[in-house]
Amino acid sequence: MHAIIDHIQSVDLHAGEEARRYLDTLTKPPGSLGALEELAAQLCAITGELKPSITPPAVIVFAADHGVAAEGVSAFPQAVTAQMVANFAQGGAAINVFARQIGARIEVVDVGVASDITAAGVVNAKVCRGTANMVVADAMQPEQALEAVNVGVAAVERAKKVGAKCIMVGEMGIANTTASSAMLAVLTGESVASLAGVGTGIHQQQLTHKVAVIERAIAARNAGPQAPLEVLAKLGGLEIAAMTGAYLAAAAHRLPTIVDGFIATVAALTACRICPAVRGYLIFGHRSQEPGHEVALRALDAKPLLDLGMRLGEGSGAVLAYPLLQSAAAMIAEMATFDSAGVSDKARA
């Protein structure tokens, strides 16, 4: 992990400024393409190119289990994590459908599913069989958390090796909204009650219980916001650690990265707390319905592209936003300028 952090540089602010100036020469009233213009400028700042390429895209889904599932904090049993991994391998999950739509390769990585994964094509990078129950023990040992971060780094480097120009990271892990909520409460100082949500769809009474479980875990684990890796190890999850590593590696390799929903954004926040320069490489795909997502987005000063009332995970909201990046990249690369098209601009009128 430390080797990859040493390679992270801030995005190229000069390229971003140059892109903004160039966008104002294109045949449209200045600023009229709204957020798409800012997106185009960000892609230029990330890649250092005035005509950035984001093709081909790559999707990576990290799966792991959570000991805290034993506290009854999810609407679904732990076995669903492994069952969904098999579904990903067969191409039948929402993320498979959306990835096919945009022509993205998809890699599924077992970073810590509790049971054996036999499905063909799943990368076996199991650090251990799920985390410990954070109410009674640290979720991970520091070396396990570090190993899981490195699983994420390696996955992005595999994608980079086969030519990926845009990274979308997703996750699957029953009870991971509990882990993410605990991390976020510590990282931001916000109350658990203000950010914990229904996850896969628990009822109000179960949500009250979930809040109490998270509060007990936080009190018992004793981790502070100044030590993000410790927060990750004590309260996080193996797939959250892998996502954190993926964001660090994507930044180190100057790859535009689309962040998915709640769990992904907590991992992104963790990566930014470890290395603030990561922030410039992140594009936020969508606003999840999980209330904590708003808190995490605010902590990152981030405005997501889409707001579809989704709360699935898997990377689905990131992949759905990818066509907007395609539009932004195509717009800056292909639009005519006022000069080239012989259109009078405002200044000359």
Ligand SMILES: O=C(O)c1ccc[n+]([C@@H]2O[C@H](COP(=O)([O-])O)[C@@H](O)[C@H]2O)c1
């Ligand atoms: O990405 C999100 O915003 C999101 C919000 C709620 C739930 N999820 C997904 O649902 C699972 C976690 O929910 P839970 O209730 O088991 O904590 C996990 O597999 C996530 O991918 C994902």
Ligand SMILES: Cc1cc2nc[nH]c2cc1C
């Ligand atoms: C079926 C199912 C699919 C999922 N995908 C991501 N999280 C999930 C949780 C459940 C329960």
